[in-house]
Amino acid sequence: MFLSLATTHQPATDLGFLLMKHPDRVNEVELGFGRAAVFFPQAGAERCEAALVLDVDPVGLVRGRGQADGLIDQYVNDRPYAASSFLSVALNKLFRSAMAGTSRERPELAAMPIPLDIRVTPLPVRGPDDLLTSLFAPLGWTVEARRIPGEHGPSRYMEVRLAGTMRLADALNHLYVLIPVLDETKHYWVGDDEVDKLLAKGGTWLAAHPERVLIARRYLKRRGALVRAALARLVSDDAPEPPDQGTDGREETLEAPVRLHDLRLDTVAAALAQAGATSVADLGCGEGRLLQRLVQDRRFERLVGLDASAQALERAAERLKLGRGPAQARVTLLHGALTYRDERWHGVDAAALVEVIEHLDADRLPALAAVVFGAARPKTVIVTTPNAEYNTLFPTLVAGAFRHPDHRFEWSRAELRAWAADVEARWGYRAEHSGIGEVDPERGPISQLVVFTR
Incomplete structure (x- = not known):
C-alpha cells in the first residue's frame, strides 16, 4: 500500500523537518505485521513529496506475529496490500512527532497551515462512493477518487487524492482516524483504549464533524458500549444526538x-x-x-x-x-x-x-x-x-x-x-x-x- 504526501509550501523541503525525515535517506521500520519505508521521490524548493510504502507480511500474520483476528485467509486474498488500520499504525510509528504537531527545527511551521496534496492507493471503501466526500470534505479537503477495476467490474478499492491547506498534524490525524473508518475493520482487537485513541487523534475536529456518529461506530467496530462512551465524552451531556437525515421525529x-x-x-x-x-x-x-x-x-x-x-x-x-x-x-x-x-x-x-x-x-x-x-x-x-x-x-x-x-x-x-x-x-x-x-x-x-x- 502506498501513501504520498506533497507540499508546494516555500521552501518545500521544510516538509522533511516537519516529518523529521531526511529527504536524502530511506527511512525504514519493522512493524509487527511487515515493513514500512519512507522516502522522498522529489525534494526541491518548489515541491517536496514524501512517500510511505507499507509491505504487509501475510505469512507472518497467519503465523501469529501480529494480533490480527480473522486473517487466516491472507494467503489468498489481497487485503494485506490495501490501506487500512495497518497504514494507520505505520503513520503513527513513522510520523509520531508530526502527528503531535511538534518540530524541533521548525516549531512555528508545525503550527502553520500549508498546502498539502495526499494520495492513497489502494484504499478499501465499504459503502457508497460519496462516503469519502462526506468524511473528508467537512474537514476542508477537496476529494478526487477513482474506483480500481476488478476482475468482474469495479472493485471496492479506490485511488484517492486529497488536496487542502491545513496543519500537517491535522492532515495526518485525519488519515489515522478515517482510513480504518472507510475500511470498517481493524486488524487488531478493539477495546477500551481505542476510545482514548479516537478522542486523542480526533481532537477538536471530530466533535464538530457532521458524521461523528458514523465515524465513532465504524472506528470502534460497532461495539455499542465503546461507541456510547466515545460520544458521551465527545459531546456535552445536554447536546442532543444527531437526528436521522430527513426526520425530526x-x-x-x-x-x-x-x-x-x-x-x-x-x-x-x-x-x-x-x-x-x-x-x-x-x-x-x-x-x-x-x-x-x-x-x-x-x-x-x-x-x-x-x-x-x-x-x-x-x-x-x-x-x-x-x-x-x-x-x-x-x-x-x-x-x-x-x-x-x-x-x-x-x-x-x-x-x-x-x-x-x-x-x-x-x-x-x-x-x-x-x-x-x-x-x-x-x-x-x-x-x-x-x-x-x-x-x-x-x-x-x-x-x-x-x-x-x-x-x-x-x-x-x-x-x-x-x-x-x-x-x-x-x-x-x-x-x-x-x-x-x-x-x-x-x-x-x-x-x-x-x-x-x-
Missing part, C-alpha cells in the same frame, strides 16, 4: 398514540407474505425496520434495502446485525435514488414503498413510477402514504400543515386513486386500495395502502 410522535408505525409495518409485511413473494426490495428502507421484520420470516429468501441516506443505511446495517448475524446471506443494502434505474435490485418478486412517495417532489413521481413499474416491474408493489383528510383529527397539527416537515405533499383518498389509476393505465398494473389504522366515517383511515399487482 415529529411524524412518529404525532402518530404514536395510535401505534400507527408498527401497525403499518406489520400490515405491509403481511401483505408481502400473502402475495407469495420470496424476494423483496424495501425502497426507501431508512433504518431497516421493515427489513428487520421480514428477515425473521424464512419465506423471504432475498431482501434488498435501498435508501439515499448513507447514515440511515449505517443504522440499518447495525439494526440487522449485518456481518455478525444470520441476516448477512439474505440482506443487501444499497445506496441509491428511487428515481434512477438501478438494476442491482431488479428481479425481486415485490417492492415496498412505505411512507416514501410523499417525500419526493410531485414532478419526480413520474420518474419513480417509470423506474419501479416500468423498468423493474415486480409482480407486486405495495405503497403506503398518509391520508390528508384525516389530518384534521390530530389535535396538535396546525390546519394545513403536513405530518412531517420533509413531506412535499399529502394526498387525499381521491388524489391517491388518481395517481394509482395513471399507474394502472401506463404500466399494466391493477391497484387495490385499503387503509391502515383507525377509520373515520367521513375522513377515512389514518394511512392509505395500495397493493399493485400484474
Whole structure:
C-alpha cells in the first residue's frame, strides 16, 4: 500500500523537518505485521513529496506475529496490500512527532497551515462512493477518487487524492482516524483504549464533524458500549444526538398514540407474505425496520434495502446485525435514488414503498413510477402514504400543515386513486386500495395502502 504526501509550501523541503525525515535517506521500520519505508521521490524548493510504502507480511500474520483476528485467509486474498488500520499504525510509528504537531527545527511551521496534496492507493471503501466526500470534505479537503477495476467490474478499492491547506498534524490525524473508518475493520482487537485513541487523534475536529456518529461506530467496530462512551465524552451531556437525515421525529410522535408505525409495518409485511413473494426490495428502507421484520420470516429468501441516506443505511446495517448475524446471506443494502434505474435490485418478486412517495417532489413521481413499474416491474408493489383528510383529527397539527416537515405533499383518498389509476393505465398494473389504522366515517383511515399487482 502506498501513501504520498506533497507540499508546494516555500521552501518545500521544510516538509522533511516537519516529518523529521531526511529527504536524502530511506527511512525504514519493522512493524509487527511487515515493513514500512519512507522516502522522498522529489525534494526541491518548489515541491517536496514524501512517500510511505507499507509491505504487509501475510505469512507472518497467519503465523501469529501480529494480533490480527480473522486473517487466516491472507494467503489468498489481497487485503494485506490495501490501506487500512495497518497504514494507520505505520503513520503513527513513522510520523509520531508530526502527528503531535511538534518540530524541533521548525516549531512555528508545525503550527502553520500549508498546502498539502495526499494520495492513497489502494484504499478499501465499504459503502457508497460519496462516503469519502462526506468524511473528508467537512474537514476542508477537496476529494478526487477513482474506483480500481476488478476482475468482474469495479472493485471496492479506490485511488484517492486529497488536496487542502491545513496543519500537517491535522492532515495526518485525519488519515489515522478515517482510513480504518472507510475500511470498517481493524486488524487488531478493539477495546477500551481505542476510545482514548479516537478522542486523542480526533481532537477538536471530530466533535464538530457532521458524521461523528458514523465515524465513532465504524472506528470502534460497532461495539455499542465503546461507541456510547466515545460520544458521551465527545459531546456535552445536554447536546442532543444527531437526528436521522430527513426526520425530526415529529411524524412518529404525532402518530404514536395510535401505534400507527408498527401497525403499518406489520400490515405491509403481511401483505408481502400473502402475495407469495420470496424476494423483496424495501425502497426507501431508512433504518431497516421493515427489513428487520421480514428477515425473521424464512419465506423471504432475498431482501434488498435501498435508501439515499448513507447514515440511515449505517443504522440499518447495525439494526440487522449485518456481518455478525444470520441476516448477512439474505440482506443487501444499497445506496441509491428511487428515481434512477438501478438494476442491482431488479428481479425481486415485490417492492415496498412505505411512507416514501410523499417525500419526493410531485414532478419526480413520474420518474419513480417509470423506474419501479416500468423498468423493474415486480409482480407486486405495495405503497403506503398518509391520508390528508384525516389530518384534521390530530389535535396538535396546525390546519394545513403536513405530518412531517420533509413531506412535499399529502394526498387525499381521491388524489391517491388518481395517481394509482395513471399507474394502472401506463404500466399494466391493477391497484387495490385499503387503509391502515383507525377509520373515520367521513375522513377515512389514518394511512392509505395500495397493493399493485400484474
